[in-house]
Amino acid sequence: QKEVEQNSGPLSVPEGAIASLNCTYSDRGSQSFFWYRQYSGKSPELIMSIYSNGDKEDGRFTAQLNKASQYVSLLIRDSQPSDSATYLCAVKNTGTASKLTFGTGTRLQVTL
Amino acid sequence: DGGITQSPKYLFRKEGQNVTLSCEQNLNHDAMYWYRQDPGQGLRLIYYSQIVNDFQKGDIAEGYSVSREKKESFPLTVTSAQKNPTAFYLCASSDVRSQPQHFGDGTRLSIL
Numbered sequence: 001q002k003e004v005e006q007n008s009g010p011l012s013v014p015e016g017a018i019a020s021l022n023c024t025y026s027d028r029g030s031q032s033f034f035w036y037r038q039y040s041g042k043s044p045e046l047i048m049s050i051y052s053n054g055d056k057e058d059g060r061f062t063a064q065l066n067k068a069s070q071y072v073s074l075l076i077r078d079s080q081p082s083d084s085a086t087y088l089c090a091v092k093n094t095g096t097a098s099k100l101t102f103g104t105g106t107r108l109q110v111t112l
Numbered sequence: 113d114g115g116i117t118q119s120p121k122y123l124f125r126k127e128g129q130n131v132t133l134s135c136e137q138n139l140n141h142d143a144m145y146w147y148r149q150d151p152g153q154g155l156r157l158i159y160y161s162q163i164v165n166d167f168q169k170g171d172i173a174e175g176y177s178v179s180r181e182k183k184e185s186f187p188l189t190v191t192s193a194q195k196n197p198t199a200f201y202l203c204a205s206s207d208v209r210s211q212p213q214h215f216g217d218g219t220r221l222s223i224l
Contacts, residue, residue, distance in 0.1 A: 043202055098211060
């Protein structure tokens with residue numbers, strides 16, 4: 001079974017610091033990777049997509065992909081209390097059409 | 113506004129009763145999905161559909177049924193065979209080519 005692994009946390013960072021969230025996946029052929037943010041009691045919201053090795057930046061968010069190491073990460077710069085949420089990593093596995101496999105998420109707490 | 117509408121927001125089921133959760137999208141997406149999320153857990157795929165009049169079982173389809181008679185609509189029925197239905201149910205849709213899934217606001221189902 002294709003797996004996506006995340007540390008459940010909580011990851012606690014002070015306001016203004018960089019938060020680093022990590023995700024590993026088992027399917028070496030995976031081509032598409034996504035980060036979702038989920039506030040408590042709400043539905044997941046797509047914040048980043050990444051398809052090729054390297055970094056992709058969008059505002060305070062940077063997604064990093066290393067296919068050789070089967071590792072994808074999300075960096076949040078200048079962390080704000082409003083960033084406190086659970087971050088879900090999702091991977092499109094090979095041969096599964098449009099299905100995604102989700103990790104169980106990392107809970108981030110940004111402290112004042 | 114384009115989006116995914118789930119209704120109702122809260123639903124209560126009596127023992128032995130079937131209930132149906134609604135999911136409608138106006139994003140012109142071909143693919144639609146149903147997930148279940150339990151407290152502190154990740155997303156588990158119940159059913160998905162990539163085209164009208166066709167759908168496939170996900171990882172936890174037992175006790176659930178779906179239909180896809182229209183592109184815009186993908187209702188989920190939680191049958192009496194599902195003995196532990198209390199959860200947060202999320203509907204998502206995607207363009208098969210661009211792949212990221214976008215979620216509705218969810219339905220919380222509880223047992224009376």
